[in-house]
Amino acid sequence: MFVAGNRRDGTANLNAVDAADGSELSPGFVTATMQDVEDACKAAADAQTDYAGRPLAERAAFLRLVADKIDALGDDLTQRAMKESGLPEMRLNGERGRTVGQLRLFADEIENGAWQSLRIDHADADRTPPKPDLRLRMVPLGPVAVFGASNFPLAFSVAGGDTASALAAGCCVVVKGHPAHPGTSEMVAAAITEAVSEAGMPAGVFSLLNGAGNELGEALVKNPHIAAVGFTGSRGGGLALMKHASERKVPIPVYAEMSSINPVVLLPNKLEAQADALGTAYVASLALGAGQFCTNPGIVLAVKGDALDTFLASAKEALGTTAAQTMLTKNIKGAYDQGAGKLSSKSGATLVGQGAEGSAACGRAQVFTVSAADFMADEDYREEVFGPSSIVIRCADVDEIRSVLASLEGQLTATLHMVEGDYEAAKTLLPVLESIAGRVLANGWPTGVEVTHAMVHGGPFPATSDGRSTSVGTMAIERYLRPVSYQDLPEELLPEVLKDGAAKCLRRVDGKYEV
Ligand SMILES: NC(=O)C1=CN([C@@H]2O[C@H](COP(=O)(O)OP(=O)(O)OC[C@H]3O[C@@H](n4cnc5c(N)ncnc54)[C@H](OP(=O)(O)O)[C@@H]3O)[C@@H](O)[C@H]2O)C=CC1
Ligand SMILES: O=C(O)CCC(=O)C(=O)O
The missing domain is CATH 3.40.309.10 (Aldehyde Dehydrogenase; Chain A, domain 2)
Structure with missing residues (x-):
């Protein structure tokens, strides 16, 4: 486990199992205590303002570094994932490529900046009543809890689409690794942790918690520092997390991809x-x-x-x-x-x-x-x-x-x-x-999801918990953002991107799009 840049030691009580023959794989892994959950979530909350405020070029460089570090794990990563998942080598090599490609696509997306939905409506003092100056941008929701999926140990897991889109949105991430592939999760988390340190990001931007048993996931979703949840798995699991999230003192959104029979x-x-x-x-x-x-x-x-x-x-x-x-x-x-x-x-x-x-x-x-x-x-x-x-x-x-x-x-x-x-x-x-x-x-078959700008990997309930969103493709970033409008804020206090003379980026100024 990694909590805000540090490996957590303790008694190893979780072992992966060789999917093919059921034998126990070494090493054993430490599982999270409730204190670990609190520490990881608190560290994420403490790092949130710093991470969200970093220039977009720095955020993009960080995602690219994560991709490079995962690439550097090479065949060792594939071999471990093969043992833990039983999936074949070619499939896992493809999934590794998709995972790093996804991180790099989100890095480009961060720099493109259109996801900020910038809008400026200038004031009109002569109107009756006078019209105020209004400027809008999207801001990150806050720390996101990500549940790694069993069926995609790389592309929908520790550094998968949910993590990549949350980090791209400017949200810190606490992952609950899937208990079926703790070794794969550990390797990827180590790569992310190295990238956090080398990129000079605040340590709390990423943590990985291990465990088997519903209590850990429940505690994570209920932790008051967590602002949103990303999940791929069973309908029962997704529904349970939605219930926990809605019963919190402050309810939060859960983006759960659950079940589909794909006619x-x-x-x-x-x-x-x-x-x-x-x-x-x-x-x-x-x-x-x-x-x-x-x-x-x-x-x-x-x-x-x-x-x-x-x-x-x-x-x-x-x-x-x-x-x-x-x-x-x-x-x-x-x-x-x-x-x-x-x-x-x-x-x-x-x-x-x-x-x-x-x-x-x-x-x-x-x-x-x-x-x-x-x-x-x-x-x-x-x-x-x-x-x-x-x-x-x-x-x-x-x-x-x-x-x-x-x-x-x-x-x-x-x-x-x-x-x-x-x-x-x-x-x-x-x-x-x-x-x-x-x-x-x-005239195709639904398996195989292209990671692009126009992809929707979502759908009405129960395919997902919120059919207005996608978990694959660059639009996935929108799940972890919310709009803020600044009314009559002095120029000096406005975010750079909303100042009149800001560097070029797609904006809607007085109703018209400008690039
Ligand atoms: N439609 C899809 O894309 C997928 C569907 N599935 C379905 O899910 C079944 C089980 O597979 P699995 O991948 O383990 O999916 P699960 O939904 O059982 O588990 C996924 C993750 O969610 C956690 N979790 C599950 N239920 C709860 C709960 N009530 N409270 C808190 N955390 C919870 C699990 O942790 P822990 O077990 O430690 O609590 C795990 O980390 C499959 O047989 C299949 O039917 C699986 C993968 C993808
Ligand atoms: O088909 C794909 O590439 C993705 C499918 C998926 O999201 C899943 O099986 O959980």
């Missing part, structure tokens, strides 16, 4: 033309990373008929050659078996095919099919089964597809597979897709 629609002309290829691509997306993506295609909707039968036959064939993959933790594997088991016990669900069985730690890919009527009649089909399982819903026509879509809860993604002949049908579905999902895709 994929195969429109009739596209299905007719490419049923075979679609079946193969579906299973590849479904089985990627043992299905442990919140963007996994959990349900597929299509009109019943010969083309759908060809699609199902192709999916069955692809499943036949799909290897079993190690899942992240014993609990996640247990929850997967339970979820898939529940589906297979339903009288309305037919097993289309399954992948290889593998060892006890592995998830076996499985595809079921149900009629739209059965799907609509049973809430269980709508639950996220976290792992490589999916349901194909047989519909009578496009109207029935639309009815099923309209009945769904909030989603991270919704996908249309179509050719030009399907565009009329697509037009009738798009308003429904927009109303349920944060990202609408055409």
Whole structure:
């Protein structure tokens, strides 16, 4: 653990487990006491004004230094993450690249400055009543508690998107590392801690707390110094944190990414033309990373008929050659078996095919099919089964597809597979897709989230706790900011960026945008 630049010693009582065989990995890790939580949060609060006030160029240089330090960990980081998560080398190398790329993108974003939403409305003394001088900018919310996710030990963990966007916004960060990968977390936290010191940032800008058990997360969310929370994980976990945050004396926002079944629609002309290829691509997306993506295609909707039968036959064939993959933790594997088991016990669900069985730690890919009527009649089909399982819903026509879509809860993604002949049908579905999902895709598969300016990785509840936001892409910075308007403040006291002659940056002056 690291509390404000210092490693915390103590009795090691948390060990990582080799995801593949369940054996204990060394070394042991120290877990946080309630005093550690208080110390980390207090240090973050003490550092907040200093960190937030640093010139943006310094803040950007700090994020770039964090990226460089993580790069320097090289293959050792990948190897440790492989053991702790069971994820393959290529995937983790890609995730490492995404993590440092994300930090560098946020560094550029800090310098770009448009996120400050600068607005100036000059005074008009001649108006009746006189109009005051008003100047607005976004300021950081304060220290953010970040919960590392089990399924992305790098890109959604200690230095992942939540941390990068909070630091970019000018917020200090206290991370609760995921208990499934304490070694990976420790390596990344050491890199951040070195960067804090070398960049001359206040030590409290970053801390990492370890622990397994709900008390630690609860104490962190309830700590009065914490101003916001970023989380990726289970629906139960996210809901618990939202409850703790709302019951505080001063309630705070929780940005939780929780559960999604990511509907994929195969429109009739596209299905007719490419049923075979679609079946193969579906299973590849479904089985990627043992299905442990919140963007996994959990349900597929299509009109019943010969083309759908060809699609199902192709999916069955692809499943036949799909290897079993190690899942992240014993609990996640247990929850997967339970979820898939529940589906297979339903009288309305037919097993289309399954992948290889593998060892006890592995998830076996499985595809079921149900009629739209059965799907609509049973809430269980709508639950996220976290792992490589999916349901194909047989519909009578496009109207029935639309009815099923309209009945769904909030989603991270919704996908249309179509050719030009399907565009009329697509037009009738798009308003429904927009109303349920944060990202609408055409002719692709939802797994794999690009980190860019126009990405939304969010969506209405329960995909996230706040569908107005994204946890991936530069817009994620907005979660940790709030607006302040300065009325008639003397020029000398105004923030530099709001002075009339300030260096160029996108601003809205008397209603017009200026660059
Ligand atoms: N949709 C998605 O993106 C994802 C969904 N999941 C789902 O979550 C299940 C479990 O996986 P896991 O990654 O461990 O997710 P969890 O939601 O169980 O845990 C994530 C983090 O939140 C903490 N936490 C969970 N519940 C609480 C609580 N009530 N109070 C305080 N802290 C809490 C955990 O700490 P601790 O356990 O120490 O309390 C952990 O640090 C999976 O089987 C899957 O269904 C998982 C990952 C991603
Ligand atoms: O698909 C991705 O790249 C990100 C998915 C995600 O956020 C998750 O699985 O938690």
